[in-house]
Amino acid sequence: MTQVHCTRAQTAVLQVLQQQREPISAQALYTLIKQQQRIGLATVYRALDALKRMGQVQHRVTLTGETLYNAVEQDRHYMTCLDCGQSFPLNTCPLKGLELSLKHSSSFTIYYHTLEFFGLCEPCSVQGG
Amino acid sequence: MTQVHCTRAQTAVLQVLQQQREPISAQALYTLIKQQQRIGLATVYRALDALKRMGQVQHRVTLTGETLYNAVEQDRHYMTCLDCGQSFPLNTCPLKGLELSLKHSSSFTIYYHTLEFFGLCEPCSVQGG
DNA sequence: CCTAGAAATGATAATCATTATCATGACGGG
């Protein structure tokens, strides 16, 4: 059975995530939460996983293999340079409409999506390319 | 300076990738290539990285943290279940048009994109959800 | 064709984010 209310850890994780402007890593989250309450790193990971399955939190993976998390309300996407690794945010989500129509047409329950463009930023494409 | 032609490893990696129907991991690629020529795992990773920077190969990261690679021509996307981890392919890429227009409007050189929906597949949403 | 410097390679060790384990603590119904 799905749990009825959030655990202490889940509450803390979600609250901190909702305060962030940008997606952050589990480790960073751990550091932030620890300033306010006793918590273990494993618990942060467990809470993130649970919140993902509840459709409250989404994730993306950086080029360095770090997973970043954010609240689903924050529907942000990036163009990421394969050379220097920098990420440049898009102004808007190009999938607003599509996701809605998919939610109806499919038997799959969609919670969130990831969309990211990869290539070379201007400086990097000028020099190395 | 950008190298002019592909190295032996890059050629092998790209050739094998183009034969695949689905994205595969670096380790799997390593196993496949080793059947035909002497190669090291590190070299496979190096070739994949180089091919990515050339816009020939793209990547995505599974829920288990494995990175999968495929030739860019193969523009495939998935809906992935956060519970059982299964991935269900989409019929078409919903971004065909958008990517083209972005390629012109932006100073960022786009090589490829990733798009993935996450949620619960029907079986999983019935039981656990 | 031969040679020296540069680039690529393979074997191996090291890294490090994430997971698994397990003993302990909190919780909720009876």
Next chain:
DNA sequence: CCCGTCATGATAATGATTATCATTTCTAGG
């Protein structure tokens, strides 16, 4: 208040990826 269940924290283990470094392969001259 008591017991079974779930949550938690500390710590060890995992495993994909990366760094290292000695060796081999290329390449551009000569």
